[in-house]
Amino acid sequence: MRVLISAFAIGLPLVSGLAFTGAVGFGSFATGGTEAYVVTSLADSGTGTLRDATSVSGRNITFSVPGYIVLESPISLSSDTTINGQTAPSPGIGVMGREISASSKSNIIIRNLRMRQGSMETDDTKSAFNMGDATNIILDHCSIEYGVYDSVDAVGAVNVTVSNSIIAFPIGQQFGAHLETGPATWYRNLWVSAHNRQPLTKANTQYINNVVYNYQAAYTVADTSGDFSHDLIGNYFITGPSTTSASDAYYQIDDNQSAYASGNLLDSNKNGVLDGSAANTIGSAKVLSSPWNSGSAAIASLTAQQAYTTVLAGVGASPRDSVDAYVISIVESLGTEGAIIGSQADTGLANDGYGTL
Template sequence: MAQIKSTLASLASLAILLLPSSVSALAFEGAVGFGSKATGGTTSFAVTTLADSGTGSFRDAVSESGRNITFSVSGYIVLETPVSLSSDLTINGQTAPSPGIGVMGREISASGKTNIIVRNLRMRQGTEETDDGKSAFNMGDASNVILDHCSLEYGVFDTVDAVGAVNVTVSNSIIALPIGQQFGAHLETGPSTWYANLWVSAHNRQPLSKANTQYINNVAYNYQAGYTVANTGGVFSHDIINNYFIAGPSTTSASDDYFQIDDNQSVFATGNLLDSNKDGVLNGAAANTVGSAQVLDSPWASTSLSIVGSLTAAEAYASVIANAGASPRDEVDAFVVSTVESLGTEGAIITNQDSTGLSNDGYGTL
């Protein structure tokens, strides 16, 4: 009898191993959305220098696929030329000693690549960029990409460029103070998830999403145009849930919290708030009428309500203010957050990072 039980147990174990996996591992604990299944890399590689190139540099680290990258140095890596990522990479900015790690001056590109995880990295392009067609982070035609707790400021073309991107998540990040075109993010193809991000002082594209999209628990401040599709954007579905739009000094029309969204679009919108009066107090009113879009009675994406959890728009504001961006929070991010906390009385759309008055010609000092 014991032998029979042992044989049955062995067969059962074999059967379980042969079953197709119904749940893939997440990119990291707490990852959400369509980019959360990015696999990243597994081969350990440490960045040991702030030099732009050479052995142990960030450029060296991302030059080969399959790497899981850590940092034994902190500070800014000043890029002399754009950096192109390989596929199957994990970039663990949170491993850098305090005050953290950042890159400045040129674009980081994941164009055409797949399975990339980027966490706790500061990406600040600014006027050191010599090509006005480049963005702070470019993932055009990429797939399975997640950015989490990143800080992206001073983007030139777009802050985040994701035209043709498939299965993307940008979460818990700061996307602020774009110069040049003064755009936040541009994503096409999708599907995409924008979760718990802080969008600050952009002319438009927070984001521009020509894709099936989840837009949940975001805060958009001092916008001229907020969530945008563009009337030529095609036919897509959008779950817009528990976000807070807050007008600022540069906001010419608070009603442009949703911009260029026509009846080709289908939208499930609930729990969104708009604070339009610029009075220094968080006192928004319901904002769930999204252009002339077709109204959905339930989310198009089955996970949208579970991502929200219990966070209302007001709770999302508090959480995003406390937690968004790379950690530990540095001079630039502290400036961005304090601007938002003025609740309508401070903020500007800029053309040069130096106009912030921050150290290091506006880039801040790490």
């Protein structure tokens, strides 16, 4: 049954200022919800389910059950929603099969949620997570795998942060993330085995302490008349078996763009050893002598080498499950393993590639 209680009663602080302690970037002031709702069922719909929980704005959602929620249709979130996946008992909570959408909504906080769309999706125009035309959104410590159209679709999104998250093994278009409008912050994320869009960003952007592995194209702007500014600091790009041109770590970045790049490394030799060299020439972008955003230097607290260690140790939803463990193991091969896949089943993991919770 559905349970509604006071947020104070379960020890969850009401949001004041930052979305949560440690939140950074343009989405960090998302306010989320305050009316506590406990998800008590893994069913697709009905009382006590995630679908019911997100059907009304203003809710702060926790979980008393662990496991996968198999979606029969997409879930459309309401504005002013907080999803606290970290409250689920071990081994954690996830959704599989269909899209989670925050399209045209505002003030949403999602933490420690696994979103795994995969080949169960019946609509190839849907993404694992869609926040098109949304405002004030933060995803933190999420695990987003097997996206069909994009892993993350954010065209028209304003004030977005994606932090400490895994974006890996997209199928379908095999794209990581597509964001337009912005501004946006991508912070300490792990991007693995995508054809392109890690991310595609037509926006003023902070891209700080990310790790990108086995890319065909990584940080991308693509053909655009827009003149955007980009802070790229302390990122590590690592080629893998699917990488055909190491220089496509920065892809289709023309002289309409302005970039501040510092401390980025590229490991291009696929030799099983982390031994990258400096990679701070960002296409033909205008070179900025200092970050375009005054907050970028403050959150860029790690070198690229430190980012590799920190990201692999703590990225994604907790506790780490078999899918995320597989992602990490591929990256740790440092160029010798990995593939861009067409189905989650290609991983060889249990439950047709979705893994079990």
